Amino acid sequence: xxxxxxxxxxxxxxxxxxxxxxxxxxxxxxxxxxxxxxxxxxxxxxxxxxxxxxxxxxxxxxxxxxxxxxxxxxxxxxxxxxxxxxxxxxxxxxxxxxxxxxxxxxxxxxxxxxxxxxxxxxxxxxxxxxxxxxxxxxxxxxxxxxxxxxxxxxxxxxxxxxxxxxxxxxxxxxxxxxxxxxxxxxxxxxxxxxxxxxxxxxxxxxxxxxxxxxxxxxxxxxxxxxxxxxxxxxxxxxxxxxxxxxxxxxxxxxxxxxxxxxxxxxxxxxxxxxxxxxxxxxxxxxxxxxxxxxxxxxxxxxxxxxxxxxxxxxxxxxxxxxxxxxxxxxxxxxxxxxxxxxxxxxxxxxxxxxxxxxxxxxxxxxxxxxxxxxxxxxxxxxxxxxxxxxxxxxxxxxxxxxxxxxxxxxxxxxxxxxxxxxxxxxxxxxxxxxxxxxxxxxxxxxxxxxxxxxxxxxxxxxxxxxxxxxxxxxxxxxxxxxxxxxxxxxxxxxxxxxx
Amino acid sequence: xxxxxxxxxxxxxxxxxxxxxxxxxxxxxxxxxxxxxxxxxxxxxxxxxxxxxxxxxxxxxxxxxxxxxxxxxxxxxxxxxxxxxxxxxxxxxxxxxxxxxxxxxxxxxxxxxxxxxxxxxxxxxxxxxxxxxxxxxxxxxxxxxxxxxxxxxxxxxxxxxxxx
Numbered sequence: 004x005x006x007x008x009x010x011x012x013x014x015x016x017x018x019x020x021x022x023x024x025x026x027x028x029x030x031x032x033x034x035x036x037x038x039x040x041x042x043x044x045x046x047x048x049x050x051x052x053x054x055x056x057x058x059x060x061x062x063x064x065x066x067x068x069x070x071x072x073x074x075x076x077x078x079x080x081x082x083x084x085x086x087x088x089x090x091x092x093x094x095x096x097x098x099x100x101x102x103x104x105x106x107x108x109x110x111x112x113x114x115x116x117x118x119x120x121x122x123x124x125x126x127x128x129x130x131x132x133x134x135x136x137x138x139x140x141x142x143x144x145x146x147x148x149x150x151x152x153x154x155x156x157x158x159x160x161x162x163x164x165x166x167x168x169x170x171x172x173x174x175x176x177x178x179x180x181x182x183x184x185x186x187x188x189x190x191x192x193x194x195x196x197x198x199x200x201x202x203x204x205x206x207x208x209x210x211x212x213x214x215x216x217x218x219x220x221x222x223x224x225x226x227x228x229x230x231x232x233x234x235x236x237x238x239x240x241x242x243x244x245x246x247x248x249x250x251x252x253x254x255x256x257x258x259x260x261x262x263x264x265x266x267x268x269x270x271x272x273x274x275x276x277x278x279x280x281x282x283x284x285x286x287x288x289x290x291x292x293x294x295x296x297x298x299x300x301x302x303x304x305x306x307x308x309x310x311x312x313x314x315x316x317x318x319x320x321x322x323x324x325x326x327x328x329x330x331x332x333x334x335x336x337x338x339x340x341x342x343x344x345x346x347x348x349x350x351x352x353x354x355x356x357x358x359x360x361x362x363x364x365x366x367x368x369x370x371x372x373x374x375x376x377x378x379x380x381x382x383x384x385x386x387x388x389x390x391x392x393x394x395x396x397x398x399x400x401x402x403x404x405x406x407x408x409x410x411x412x413x414x415x416x417x418x419x420x421x422x423x424x425x426x427x428x429x430x431x432x433x434x435x436x437x438x439x440x441x442x443x444x445x446x447x448x449x450x451x452x453x454x455x456x457x458x459x460x461x462x463x464x465x466x467x468x469x470x471x472x473x474x475x476x477x478x479x480x481x482x483x484x485x486x487x488x489x490x491x492x493x494x495x496x497x498x499x500x501x502x
Numbered sequence: 503x504x505x506x507x508x509x510x511x512x513x514x515x516x517x518x519x520x521x522x523x524x525x526x527x528x529x530x531x532x533x534x535x536x537x538x539x540x541x542x543x544x545x546x547x548x549x550x551x552x553x554x555x556x557x558x559x560x561x562x563x564x565x566x567x568x569x570x571x572x573x574x575x576x577x578x579x580x581x582x583x584x585x586x587x588x589x590x591x592x593x594x595x596x597x598x599x600x601x602x603x604x605x606x607x608x609x610x611x612x613x614x615x616x617x618x619x620x621x622x623x624x625x626x627x628x629x630x631x632x633x634x635x636x637x638x639x640x641x642x643x644x645x646x647x648x649x650x651x652x653x654x655x656x657x658x659x660x661x662x663x664x665x666x
Contacts, residue, residue: 195535222595395630
């Protein structure tokens with residue numbers, strides 16, 4: 004039994020004291036930054052990348068993965084208790100979770116959120132175990148044409164699922180692709196857009212851009228809006244949901260798991276999109292939609308389950324095809340590259356310890372989270388009392404050290420400061436930064452595969468249409484675009500987003 | 503978030519101009535690189551095509567952004583307080599945050615981690631809403647001690663602590 008052997012290997016990797024420690028460290032850091040608004044997993048992982056240099060690759064990935072899904076748990080705590088989303092994926096949890104808290108039922112809301120997250124996380128991890136090896140096997144058959152088409156599909160999906168204007172999301176993606184081309188061209192050793200700076204010949208560092216766009220720009224945006232954080236914490240007790248809560252939450256948790264798992268796999272989806280979709284779905288299906296927004300437990304159970312499920316399944320395209328589906332996964336690519344592992348379908352066969360160790364660690368991490376989080380809620384709440392004016396200089400300082408320590412490069416720091424200013428400008432112009440970051444990672448890969456595909460076909464561009472897998476992927480991309488542009492669908496989609 | 507038409511159009515116009523300008527810049531530089539043929543692409547081919555595409559997208563954003571593909575403003579998740587309160591550009595925080603990172607960059611090699619950290623914390627803290635010298639100095643001192651202990655001594659990251 005192959006699967007069984009693989010799982011045993013995974014457990015052997017995870018159940019060492021050091022890896023259990025890194026997993027615990029990851030989920031605790033994740034919960035911490037999840038609770039704190041204004042510090043996200045992208046920024047934290049970017050910051051910790053250089054620190055993981057000295058670790059074994061599997062330990063590094065186990066810890067970084069823990070940060071991502073740990074943040075999904077933490078985000079719900081501040082959403083429910085303070086009406087303040089710790090992460091964007093918990094925005095909808097505020098709607099009903101905080102209403103429940105105001106009615107003295109904070110404990111039930113927190114309990115349902117944690118247990119739902121646990122269920123969603125475990126079920127999604129099982130999906131990875133079942134489907135990832137098969138998908139990786141398919142991925143091994145991919146040639147350059149198939150990879151190019153897959154990336155086109157990925158970028159289209161990312162654009163379709165992004166918030167805000169479609170056109171702007173497309174433009175941000177193209178801008179990201181262009182920024183990704185800065186540096187040495189691998190085929191001709193020709194330095195592009197280097198402007199004579201030797202630091203640029205290696206390309207723009209992903210961490211540099213991510214820290215600037217997500218970390219520094221976010222701080223400026225938060226400072227522009229005046230701080231208004233009222234810590235109105237009611238006492239939290241009775242964390243275990245009542246029998247009625249169980250009955251009301253079971254179906255939403257199951258639906259949230261399915262929806263979240265699906266949206267997590269899609270590029271550009273990820274946790275935030277999943278929670279929005281799950282909330283909309285629950286409200287649609289409810290026999291009493293008017294209760295939503297006034298403390299409906301389903302409105303907490305569905306989205307919180309979905310965002311955790313999505314956080315897990317978004318690892319599937321990364322581990323099987325080497326394609327990042329969101330900025331956090333793009334950072335994981337960076338983490339693997341630091342250790343000399345090229346992400347792609349060969350990871351499952353060439354680095355089985357890393358592959359299965361990471362997957363099994365997700366289950367263990369989820370278990371740690373549900374055991375740790377509920378008793379520690381009081382501690383997280385106290386942490387929220389730290390005012391932002393003391394917090395942001397610290398975030399800024401850690402970000403700056405993270406960027407510098409990656410290459411000991413002063414130029415990188417100045418570039419990050421520049422991208423921070425650019426990021427703030429883009430936020431002001433209502434342009435989402437996430438598609439740019441995806442483009443940045445995929446830019447060189449796309450060009451590489453486009454060139455190779457056309458070289459093999461001697462310049463015949465129809466190669467993308469004559470290979471069946473490539474054609475199917477491109478047709479899927481076109482179908483997605485048509486769906487979004489068609490007016491009827493767009494109207495329902497707008498309605499969905501408004502709710 | 504203000505939903506009056508003028509502000510929206512203005513933002514689209516600026517965003518469009520930004521994209522078109524960036525695209526034109528990339529395309530102009532790329533057109534100076536060897537282009538090659540489709541079968542054997544040179545380093546200039548892909549960036550030139552993408553740059554021109556970005557110019558076209560920028561024009562579309564500027565022109566059609568108001569109607570067409572624009573979704574209602576309310577679909578933005580009310581993720582952070584900035585969505586409600588941001589109406590003026592925060593020049594002050596922008597300046598302070600950018601300057602503080604720049605100062606850190608310029609100080610880290612000649613003056614070391616301690617001086618660079620203190621400069622970053624003081625410069626960034628003074629860009630916030632409530633700034634108190636005593637509090638900021640205490641924060642700068644304790645954060646500097648923390649990062650020196652954590653990064654230089656615990657994690658052994660090669661970094662100058664004191665001026666060289």
